[in-house]
Amino acid sequence: MKKAVKWVIILAVLGGGGYYGFQKSRAGGTEAAAAAFDAVPVETRDIRITVETTGEVQPRNRLDVKSAIAGRLEELLVDEGDTVKKGQILGWVSSTERATLLDAALATSKEEYDYWSKLYKASPLISPLDGTIIARNFEPGQSIATSDSVVVIADDLIIVANLDETDIGQIENGQSVEVSLEAYPDREFSCVVEKIAYDATTVSSVTTYEVDVRPRHLPRFARSGMTANLNFVVEEKTGVLALPASAVQQESSSSGASGSRPDLSGMSDADRKAFMMERMRERGLSDAEIQERLARGPMNGGRSGPQENAQPSGGSNLKYFVLVASNDPAKPERRDIQVGVSDGSYTEVTTGLAAGDEVLVQRVSFGSKKSNGNSLFTPQMGRGPR
Numbered sequence: 001m002k003k004a005v006k007w008v009i010i011l012a013v014l015g016g017g018g019y020y021g022f023q024k025s026r027a028g029g030t031e032a033a034a035a036a037f038d039a040v041p042v043e044t045r046d047i048r049i050t051v052e053t054t055g056e057v058q059p060r061n062r063l064d065v066k067s068a069i070a071g072r073l074e075e076l077l078v079d080e081g082d083t084v085k086k087g088q089i090l091g092w093v094s095s096t097e098r099a100t101l102l103d104a105a106l107a108t109s110k111e112e113y114d115y116w117s118k119l120y121k122a123s124p125l126i127s128p129l130d131g132t133i134i135a136r137n138f139e140p141g142q143s144i145a146t147s148d149s150v151v152v153i154a155d156d157l158i159i160v161a162n163l164d165e166t167d168i169g170q171i172e173n174g175q176s177v178e179v180s181l182e183a184y185p186d187r188e189f190s191c192v193v194e195k196i197a198y199d200a201t202t203v204s205s206v207t208t209y210e211v212d213v214r215p216r217h218l219p220r221f222a223r224s225g226m227t228a229n230l231n232f233v234v235e236e237k238t239g240v241l242a243l244p245a246s247a248v249q250q251e252s253s254s255s256g257a258s259g260s261r262p263d264l265s266g267m268s269d270a271d272r273k274a275f276m277m278e279r280m281r282e283r284g285l286s287d288a289e290i291q292e293r294l295a296r297g298p299m300n301g302g303r304s305g306p307q308e309n310a311q312p313s314g315g316s317n318l319k320y321f322v323l324v325a326s327n328d329p330a331k332p333e334r335r336d337i338q339v340g341v342s343d344g345s346y347t348e349v350t351t352g353l354a355a356g357d358e359v360l361v362q363r364v365s366f367g368s369k370k371s372n373g374n375s376l377f378t379p380q381m382g383r384g385p386r
Helices: 002-034 096-108 110-119 269-282 287-296 305-310
Strands: 037-041 043-059 062-066 071-076 089-095 123-126 131-136 149-154 157-164 176-181 184-196 201-203 206-215 227-244 249-252 318-324 333-342 346-351 358-362
Touching: 037 227, 043 176, 043 287, 043 333, 043 346, 071 096, 071 149, 089 096, 089 149, 096 110, 157 227, 176 206, 184 227, 227 333, 269 287, 318 358
Parallel strands: none
Antiparallel strands: 037 358, 043 157, 043 227, 062 149, 071 089, 089 123, 131 149, 157 206, 176 184, 176 227, 184 206, 201 206, 227 346, 249 318, 318 333, 333 346
């Protein structure tokens, strides 16, 4: 009899605990459903669309200065870091015959050496351009050949970048570039595009074009060979109304039927690719998202690939809208808007919203943290005895 009473009590406790946990989970689910949106404000900010790549600091012209005659380097007047002018004497070189004659004269007497050194002059080493000495490879007294580089001169330092063929169409001479060196990431400086190569370089089936970027004011810590991070400014708008790109939703307009799709069959592969990239930018996609979609579709030589990303299945025209709060928290109100440029994180709003308005962004849930937290059937780790 006592055993039967004991089992009845145990079953009653377990049943009560299970019911309590079930009610808690239902309450938690109701709270999560009621708070499924976050309110974000429409604010005034700057939007900048950029193309990112890496490059290397290199001299525009790098020149090895060699002696016209073989012999002995008698004197070197410059050191690394010195600024030199075109035509400046960098050092003096004795030919092999002069060096032999002077050594023999010095062994005779000091007067004999002075006589021959004045009569038989050394040859000067001349700087061929304005620049900076970046390497000093020999010291006075060493023998040199005509193939030896005594010093190395570099003129202005520039940044050389390699841009993918899909991005090169957005770059033009005179375009602004923001650059930071890998060794000094917090020291950004302004540059400008100076030259864009017409001849491509292909490595591992990737086609790139070399772009020379000239600093407006080169920082003193910049050195040849440093790695640089470049942001080419494609478009920039200041003081525009913007909201997070995740708050903007889109749909195809009812007026766009399948018959309104543009005919891409007569376009070349390059034209179709450019058309697709422009269409996706209009939809607010970032450059990274565009490259990902192009990589997934049969863009290289395919005839049907561009049709996939040219427009949604409903038609070529898109409508953009956001959700705003209504009287029913569980059913927000829709508001149509028009958008401008987007950098992938924020999107410009041209009409439909004003500064200070709040829009709703659906909260992404990865599961309730309280699930099974109070269940008597789940072991409680790290909470000690109960």
